[in-house]
Amino acid sequence: MIFVNGAPTQGHDGATVADLLAVLGVDRDARGVAVAVDGEVIPRREWPDRTVPGGARVEALTAMQGG
Amino acid sequence: MEQAAERIPITDTPFTIAGRTLRSRLVLGTGGFPRLETLAEAIRATRAELVTIALRRIDPQARGSLVDVLDGCGVELLPNTAGCYTARDAVLTAKLAREAFGTDWVKLEVIGDERTLLPDAPELLVAAEELVDDGFTVLPYTNDDPILARRLEDVGCAAVMPLGSPIGSGMGIRNPYNLQLIIERASVPVILDAGVGTASDAALAMELGCDGVLCASAIARAQDPVAMAHAIRAAVEAGRLARCAGRIPRRRYAEASTPDAGLADLTPPVE
Numbered sequence: 001m002i003f004v005n006g007a008p009t010q011g012h013d014g015a016t017v018a019d020l021l022a023v024l025g026v027d028r029d030a031r032g033v034a035v036a037v038d039g040e041v042i043p044r045r046e047w048p049d050r051t052v053p054g055g056a057r058v059e060a061l062t063a064m065q066g067g
Numbered sequence: 068m069e070q071a072a073e074r075i076p077i078t079d080t081p082f083t084i085a086g087r088t089l090r091s092r093l094v095l096g097t098g099g100f101p102r103l104e105t106l107a108e109a110i111r112a113t114r115a116e117l118v119t120i121a122l123r124r125i126d127p128q129a130r131g132s133l134v135d136v137l138d139g140c141g142v143e144l145l146p147n148t149a150g151c152y153t154a155r156d157a158v159l160t161a162k163l164a165r166e167a168f169g170t171d172w173v174k175l176e177v178i179g180d181e182r183t184l185l186p187d188a189p190e191l192l193v194a195a196e197e198l199v200d201d202g203f204t205v206l207p208y209t210n211d212d213p214i215l216a217r218r219l220e221d222v223g224c225a226a227v228m229p230l231g232s233p234i235g236s237g238m239g240i241r242n243p244y245n246l247q248l249i250i251e252r253a254s255v256p257v258i259l260d261a262g263v264g265t266a267s268d269a270a271l272a273m274e275l276g277c278d279g280v281l282c283a284s285a286i287a288r289a290q291d292p293v294a295m296a297h298a299i300r301a302a303v304e305a306g307r308l309a310r311c312a313g314r315i316p317r318r319r320y321a322e323a324s325t326p327d328a329g330l331a332d333l334t335p336p337v338e
Contacts, residue, residue, distance in 0.1 A: 005124040005125065006124070024125050024127055025127050026125060031134050032132075032133075032134040032167050032168055033125065033167055034122065034163035034164065034166040034167035035163075035166075036159065036163060039159060041159065041162045041163055041166055043166060044166065059124065059163075060124065060125045061122045061123060061124060061125065061163055061167065062122070062123070062124075062125045062134075062167065063120045063121070063122065063133045063134050063137075063144075063146075063167070063168070064120065064121045064122065064123040064133065065097040065098050065099070065100060065106065065120065065121065065133060066096070066097060066098040066119060066120055066121025066123075066147055066149050067096030067097070067098035067099070067119055067121075067147070067149065067234065067235075067261075067281075067283030067284065
């Protein structure tokens, strides 16, 4: 089980950051997206190859209106 | 209401933050606008070049892309760390924003509590120092505390952004004296951040000597956000002009504007 934005997600073994973003409907070229895994920033260039271990907390973030 | 640009014969210094010169002294916060279309109209009305954004979890249900709208307006993004209560979270959020938006500029917010949303000074200072060391251009949202402002400048912040009153309160500038102390001493730009409720608050900030004003709720939550955007842009410009023009000193008693010299003698003849 991997937690993506707080929700338990059934990621297959060896799921990458890019795979998990695809589940959210996010293209890996999408602008204005950033990802942290267990509190570590994962640079965009590493998304296709970076596998996410079971139990990890993935935060996939984007721009929202804010002061 | 569009008018031909009028050349005003006054000497002003450019508004430059970390080597970037901005034509507009009004920075717009994007929070609180009911619709993206209204936000875009308000951006055009303010003529802001720099707008703040926040980072939040991706919502697959969300409609419309904020980044696309802002790109369409031709503005630069200033990501904030709103919602962070610790230096650690704020630093991580700034790094995520750098990754997402390709900018190392950050509006640093480290909040002390939910009720007041006032900055947590010790955490703010720690986060500012760490981000400056990591190459960020840090614009901290700070208390109207001259000593804290100086400390933030000392650790390398590119500007200081004192509050006039709490975020979203619309209470204006509660302590103009402290704000002036900050302005007198600062060698980086001072931008009033938080508390503006209406145009006169923005004008006062500029008259007191702020280099710029950051405004979100006063525009976004006005009954007519686009009209208020025009009003606050005009107020920032008016306040800046008044500051450059140099106001008259306050006096306790009247000083006639009409000279006494040449005053007619209208005394009736003595009987």
